[in-house]
C-alpha cells in the first residue's frame with residue numbers, strides 16, 4: 001500500500017456527513033435505537049460468532065497484513081528495547097505480523113476470545129520465519145470485555161503501584177519495594193508499554209466498551225500508549241447495512257452474528273478520556289478507493305487515535 005493512501009484526506013468527513021444526514025433513504029441510520037438484548041444475552045451472542053468466523057476462514061486466504069500500521073504508529077518501531085505490546089483481539093495476525101517484523105526488540109502478547117483465531121495467528125506467525133519468535137510472541141485466550149485480562153499481565157499490587165500517590169510514592173510500595181518490579185517482576189510481567197486495539201472495539205456493544213477500555217488501562221504501564229484504529233461514522237460499510245441489521249444506535253449485526261459499531265470522534269474521545277487516558281491524536285481518515293470490478297468509488301472512514309496513560 002502506498003504511504004499516501006493512508007495519510008491523505010481524500011475527502012472532508014464533514015461533507016460526507018452533510019450528504020448522509022440529508023439523504024432520506026439513509027435516515028434509518030440516524031434515529032435512536034434501544035438495544036433489545038440484555039448484557040448477559042450479549043455476552044453469549046458476541047464471542048461464538050467470531051469463533052465460527054475464524055473457523056470458516058481457516059484457509060488463511062482471508063489474511064491481510066496491515067502494512068500501513070507502522071507508518072500510522074511509528075512508536076512501535078522507535079520504542080525502547082524489550083518493550084511489550086498487547087494486541088487485543090488479534091484475529092489471524094494482521095496486526096501482530098507487521099509489529100514483530102518491524103521491530104526485533106519487542107515482545108507481543110496476542111489475545112483473542114476465539115480459540116480458532118489463536119490457532120490461525122500461530123500458523124501465520126510461525127510460517128513467517130521471524131527471528132527468535134519463540135521468545136517474543138505469546139498468545140492467550142481471553143474475552144477482555146467480560147473476564148478482563150489475566151493477572152500475569154499486571155497483578156493487583158503492580159497495578160496499584162502504577163497509580164502513584166501525590167507524593168510520588170506508589171500506593172503499594174511496602175509490598176513492592178524494588179522499582180524493577182515495574183519492569184519485570186516475578187508476580188507478573190509488570191504491565192505493557194503498548195496496547196493495540198485495531199478493529200476490535202467495534203466488535204463489542206457500546207455498553208460494554210467503557211469496562212473494556214478500563215481493562216486495557218489497568219494493564220498498561222504509566223506513560224504507555226494505546227493505539228486505536230477502527231470503523232468511523234458513515235463509513236461505506238455502515239451505510240450498506242440494511243435497516244433490519246441495526247441492533248443499536250450506530251451498531252449493526254452482520255448475517256454471521258458478528259457486530260460492528262461505527263465511531264464518531266466524540267464517542268471515542270468520551271470513552272478513552274473517561275477511562276483516564278490523555279488524547280495525543282484523534283482524527284478521521286477518509287480514503288476514497290475504487291472497486292475494480294464495477295468501477296464504483298467507495299468512501300471509507302476510519303478513526304485513528306493515540307492515547308497515553310498518564311505518567
Ligand SMILES: C[S@@+](CC[C@H](N)C(=O)[O-])C[C@H]1O[C@@H](n2cnc3c(N)ncnc32)[C@H](O)[C@@H]1O
Pocket residue numbers: 046047050051066088089090091092093094095111112113114117142143144145146197198199200203204
Ligand atoms: C476485525 S478482527 C480484528 C483483528 C486484528 N486486530 C486485526 O488487526 O486484523 C476483531 C477480532 O476481535 C476478536 N474479538 C471480538 N470480541 C472480542 C472480545 N470481547 N475479547 C477478545 N477478542 C475479541 C475477534 O475474534 C476478532 O478476531
